[in-house]
Amino acid sequence: MIAKKSEDIQNLREAGKILASALQHVATLVRPGVSTAKLDVAAEKYIRDAGAVPAFLNYMPDGATSAFPAVLCVSINDEVVHGIPSEERIITQGDLVMLDLGLSYNGLFSDAAITVCAGACDEKGTRLIKATQEALAAAIEVAKAGNRTGDIGAAIEAVAKKYNLSVVDELGGHSLGLVPHEKPFVSNTGKAGTGEILSEGLIIAIEPIFTEGKPDIFLDSDEWTYRTEDGSRSAETEHTVMVTKDGAEVLTRV
Numbered sequence: 316m317i318a319k320k321s322e323d324i325q326n327l328r329e330a331g332k333i334l335a336s337a338l339q340h341v342a343t344l345v346r347p348g349v350s351t352a353k354l355d356v357a358a359e360k361y362i363r364d365a366g367a368v369p370a371f372l373n374y375m376p377d378g379a380t381s382a383f384p385a386v387l388c389v390s391i392n393d394e395v396v397h398g399i400p401s402e403e404r405i406i407t408q409g410d411l412v413m414l415d416l417g418l419s420y421n422g423l424f425s426d427a428a429i430t431v432c433a434g435a436c437d438e439k440g441t442r443l444i445k446a447t448q449e450a451l452a453a454a455i456e457v458a459k460a461g462n463r464t465g466d467i468g469a470a471i472e473a474v475a476k477k478y479n480l481s482v483v484d485e486l487g488g489h490s491l492g493l494v495p496h497e498k499p500f501v502s503n504t505g506k507a508g509t510g511e512i513l514s515e516g517l518i519i520a521i522e523p524i525f526t527e528g529k530p531d532i533f534l535d536s537d538e539w540t541y542r543t544e545d546g547s548r549s550a551e552t553e554h555t556v557m558v559t560k561d562g563a564e565v566l567t568r569v
C-alpha cells in the first residue's frame with residue numbers, strides 16, 4: 316500500500332514496534348535444546364498480549380495447497396524460509412535460526428525477520444548473518460521516493476558479492492499494509508535505475524536472503540519449507556519500511 320492517512324501510518328508504526336519487540340523476545344529463547352514449537356507459542360502469546368493479530372497463522376497465499384499452520388516461521392540452516400515449528404524439531408548448538416514473523420495491528424500489517432545463532436556461532440555463520448544485515452541497511456538507504464525496486468536489488472547484490480555469498484532471488488521482498496503481501500515484488504537482485512518506481516509512503520518489506528553455497532532452492536514435501544539444493548546454510552534479515560523522500564523509515568524497530 317501507499318500510506319497517506321496519518322492514522323494508517325500511526326498503526327503501521329505501532330504494528331512494527333510490537334513486531335520488533337516480539338522478535339527480540341523470541342530471539343532470547345533460542346538456545347540448544349529448545350523446540351521450535353516453543354518459540355511459536357511464545358511468539359503468539361507476545362503478539363496477542365500486545366493487542367495484535369498473528370498474520371501468518373492459517374495464511375493461504377494464491378497457489379498454496381495448505382494454510383500455514385503456525386504464527387512464526389522458523390527456518391534452520393539449509394532451510395531458507397517458511398519452516399514450520401514443531402515439538403520434534405529441537406535446536407542444536409551452532410544452528411542458524413531464522414525467525415520470520417508477521418502481524419496486524421488495527422488492520423495494518425507488518426513483517427520482519429532476524430537470523431540468530433543458537434549458542435556459540437562459528438565464524439562463517441556470524442559472517443553470513445552480518446552480510447544480510449549489511450545488505451538490508453544498504454537497501455534501506457536507497458529506498459527513497461523516486462528510486463526504483465532495481466536500486467534495492469542492486470544494493471543487496473553488491474553486498475553479497477563483497478562477502479562472496481549467493482543471493483536467493485526466487486524469493487524476496489514485497490509491498491504490504493492492508494494485506495500481508497501485495498505487489499510490487501521487491502527482488503533481492505536487480506539493476507540500478509530499473510524496475511518499479513518507489514512512491515513516497517510505499518510500505519515494503521525488504522528481505523535479503525543469502526546462502527553460503529549456491530542460490531538454488533527447492534520446496535520440501537511439507538509444501539511450505541524452502542531449502543537450499545546443495546544443503547548450504549542460509550540467513551535472512553527483514554524489515555518493513557516506509558519509503559520517504561530521504562530514504563526509508565524502518566517501521567519494525569523497537
Ligand code: MG
Pocket residue numbers: 415416417426427428520522553
Ligand atoms: Mg517475513
